[in-house]
Amino acid sequence: MFLSFQFLVFSLVPFLVLLLLLIPFQWLSSTSKKQKNTLPSIPKLPIIGNLHQLGSAPHFSLRALSKIHGSLMLIHLGSVPVVVVSSVEGARAVLKTHDLIFSNRPKLSIPAKLTYGAKDIGFAPYGEHWRQVKSITVVHLLGRKRVRSFRKNTLPSIPKFPIIGNLHQLGSAPHLSLRALSKKHGSLMLIHLGSVPVVVVSSAEGARAVLKTHDLIFSNRPKLSIPAKLTYGAKDIGFAPYGEYWRQVKSITVVHLLSRKRVRSFRSIRERETISMIDMMGKTRGSVVDLSEMIISLTNNIICQVALGRIYGDYKKFKELLVAFQNLLGVMSVGSYIPWLSWVDWLRGLEGRTNKVVKELDEFFDGVIEEHINKNKMVNDGNEKEKDLVDILLDIQRDDTADFKFERDTIKAVIADVFSGGTDTTFSSIEWALSELIRHPKTMEKLQVEVTKIAQGRPMITEDDMVNMHYLKAVLKETLRLHTPFPILVPHESRQDVNLMGYDIPQGTQVMINVSAIATDPLLWDEPDKFKPERFLNSSIDYKGFDFELLPFGAGRRGCPGIEFTVAINELVLANIVYKYDLALPNDGRPEELDMSEIVGIVVRKKLPLLVVPTPRF
Numbered sequence: 001m002f003l004s005f006q007f008l009v010f011s012l013v014p015f016l017v018l019l020l021l022l023i024p025f026q027w028l029s030s031t032s033k034k035q036k037n038t039l040p041s042i043p044k045l046p047i048i049g050n051l052h053q054l055g056s057a058p059h060f061s062l063r064a065l066s067k068i069h070g071s072l073m074l075i076h077l078g079s080v081p082v083v084v085v086s087s088v089e090g091a092r093a094v095l096k097t098h099d100l101i102f103s104n105r106p107k108l109s110i111p112a113k114l115t116y117g118a119k120d121i122g123f124a125p126y127g128e129h130w131r132q133v134k135s136i137t138v139v140h141l142l143g144r145k146r147v148r149s150f151r152k153n154t155l156p157s158i159p160k161f162p163i164i165g166n167l168h169q170l171g172s173a174p175h176l177s178l179r180a181l182s183k184k185h186g187s188l189m190l191i192h193l194g195s196v197p198v199v200v201v202s203s204a205e206g207a208r209a210v211l212k213t214h215d216l217i218f219s220n221r222p223k224l225s226i227p228a229k230l231t232y233g234a235k236d237i238g239f240a241p242y243g244e245y246w247r248q249v250k251s252i253t254v255v256h257l258l259s260r261k262r263v264r265s266f267r268s269i270r271e272r273e274t275i276s277m278i279d280m281m282g283k284t285r286g287s288v289v290d291l292s293e294m295i296i297s298l299t300n301n302i303i304c305q306v307a308l309g310r311i312y313g314d315y316k317k318f319k320e321l322l323v324a325f326q327n328l329l330g331v332m333s334v335g336s337y338i339p340w341l342s343w344v345d346w347l348r349g350l351e352g353r354t355n356k357v358v359k360e361l362d363e364f365f366d367g368v369i370e371e372h373i374n375k376n377k378m379v380n381d382g383n384e385k386e387k388d389l390v391d392i393l394l395d396i397q398r399d400d401t402a403d404f405k406f407e408r409d410t411i412k413a414v415i416a417d418v419f420s421g422g423t424d425t426t427f428s429s430i431e432w433a434l435s436e437l438i439r440h441p442k443t444m445e446k447l448q449v450e451v452t453k454i455a456q457g458r459p460m461i462t463e464d465d466m467v468n469m470h471y472l473k474a475v476l477k478e479t480l481r482l483h484t485p486f487p488i489l490v491p492h493e494s495r496q497d498v499n500l501m502g503y504d505i506p507q508g509t510q511v512m513i514n515v516s517a518i519a520t521d522p523l524l525w526d527e528p529d530k531f532k533p534e535r536f537l538n539s540s541i542d543y544k545g546f547d548f549e550l551l552p553f554g555a556g557r558r559g560c561p562g563i564e565f566t567v568a569i570n571e572l573v574l575a576n577i578v579y580k581y582d583l584a585l586p587n588d589g590r591p592e593e594l595d596m597s598e599i600v601g602i603v604v605r606k607k608l609p610l611l612v613v614p615t616p617r618f
């Protein structure tokens with residue numbers, strides 16, 4: 001008993017001594033805590049503190065605890081005191097009132113290891129390092145400007161129907177329908193032709209962005225089923241996809257047919273054909289003349305001679321084939337836009353008509369090529385001047401040393417291009433110019449004064465005179481502005497993703513540039529619908545592809561290579577007709593009665609032929 005009491009005393013003594021020592025300390029510290037107004041800890045277990053109370057969803061557990069112990073409570077995670085805030089005022093006090101004080105992070109062993117010793121933003125202690133790293137990241141990744149730059153800014157599509165998209169809205173004159181739509185939806189709008197998204201551009205800035213700023217990207221052409229069939233699988237220039245083949249074929253055609261030097265060399269052909277037409281007009285002796293028919297023949301004769309070497313005997317048939325060819329180029333095939341409905345093209349006879357025209361033109365071209373091969377076998381004098389385009393293309397085809405090889409189909413496709421691109425466009429601009437002159441007698445008079453003064457009594461106006469014909473040039477520019485032969489450029493296609501005027505345009509998007517809408521934009525032109533050649537007299541605006549408000553020939557890489565060729569014919573023919581004749585309408589029709597209705601194919605032509613009664617002026 002004594003032993004056990006002794007044992008008890010001896011074992012309790014140190015404990016009691018410790019207790020005696022601790023009591024005043026505890027009392028002291030609790031008084032000092034009271035003075036400091038410390039947050040009382042919620043009940044906890046030794047060693048683990050309140051860790052066991054966090055559970056698998058600490059936010060719920062702590063919310064429950066805060067309902068018992070208050071919205072500001074002290075818990076212990078192991079031995080670490082943690083203040084838990086669950087009220088708006090508490091959050092404000094920590095994150096606003098004392099933000100700077102509470103801006104540090106605790107050192108947590110695993111996150112520190114995972115972040116290269118808290119070298120990141122989230123776990124770095126408050127200080128200069130954290131400030132710098134955070135600010136760099138915000139500026140270059142997380143700032144509003146940067147975040148906006150990551151957003152895909154797609155052009156919203158205008159309302160459309162299922163399957164057909166906006167096809168029904170194009171109507172019979174797409175350039176006019178699209179102009180009306182752009183007034184409502186903006187000068188850059190996304191439409192859908194069937195399932196194919198098409199960006200329609202109707203402003204000079206938009207045209208500049210496509211044809212200059214992003215010219216290389218938009219230099220492709222979409223694959224369109226009917227044009228592809230008509231051009232031997234897009235082996236021509238106009239519909240060939242952008243690439244080495246297109247570059248070579250275009251450059252060969254420019255060098256050997258359309259360059260200024262070559263165009264000059266065809267001068268005698270132009271002058272001969274113009275004299276012949278002027279003579280024919282004189283022979284009608286006061287009767288009605290179909291001037292449209294005469295100008296078509298003149299244009300075709302010139303192109304035939306420079307491209308094929310001569311006018312062909314069964315030429316009438318060739319002319320009819322060309323008309324059919326051009327009509328087909330202007331047709332919108334369902335298959336190009338709704339591939340699974342391509343059988344509709346077959347049903348409406350489009351396929352059949354295309355195949356027939358392709359076959360007949362092909363036979364005609366084969367005949368022309370064979371004739372050239374035989375002729376070259378007989379006369380091989382190597383005289384470059386005598387060679388027409390077919391001779392030159394055959395030479396290139398035969399040349400083993402040339403880097404670039406092409407087949408007979410290329411020759412045929414290029415010839416088809418020259419005729420389809422060159423005849424109707426050239427003819428219709430002369431026809432429209434004469435029609436406008438007849439409707440505006442004062443303008444006609446002014447032009448006649450200019451040509452008469454420059455001709456100085458000579459029987460014909462020649463190409464040397466053109467340099468001084470400022471009013472004539474203004475008349476032609478105004479004609480090409482108001483009666484743009486291709487009111488919508490041949491469609492372009494993006495070769496890669498591109499940002500066009502703030503919008504993300506994906507690769508393979510078709511682009512239609514409505515150059516006639518731009519040429520009649522009231523923001524750019526004063527009285528845009530009136531024929532006023534004077535507007536060009538003191539203006540540097542030209543149609544060569546540098547002024548985006550006037551783009552009858554397009555611009556950039558895909559621009560028309562035939563400007564010199566066509567302008568030479570237009571100027572000469574127009575100057576000589578108005579120099580030699582006064583033109584009156586049949587049956588004493590008044591000038592303003594002249595019908596100016598349009599017919600829209602691939603080229604916008606005058607619907608009715610231009611019938612006039614020519615009276616010699618001298």
Ligand code: HEM
Pocket residue numbers: 237238239250258417418419421422423425426429484485486489490491552553554555557558559560561562563565566
């Ligand atoms: C008034 C007469 C003419 C007008 C208004 C005209 C207009 C045009 C236009 C708007 C284009 C498409 C441009 C683009 O897609 O951006 C074009 C392309 C073309 N034109 Fe003309 N053209 C005319 C005469 C000619 C002539 C006389 C020829 C040849 C003899 C010709 C041959 C071509 C060719 C081959 C292309 C395709 C260019 C390419 O895709 O790279 N054009 N033309």
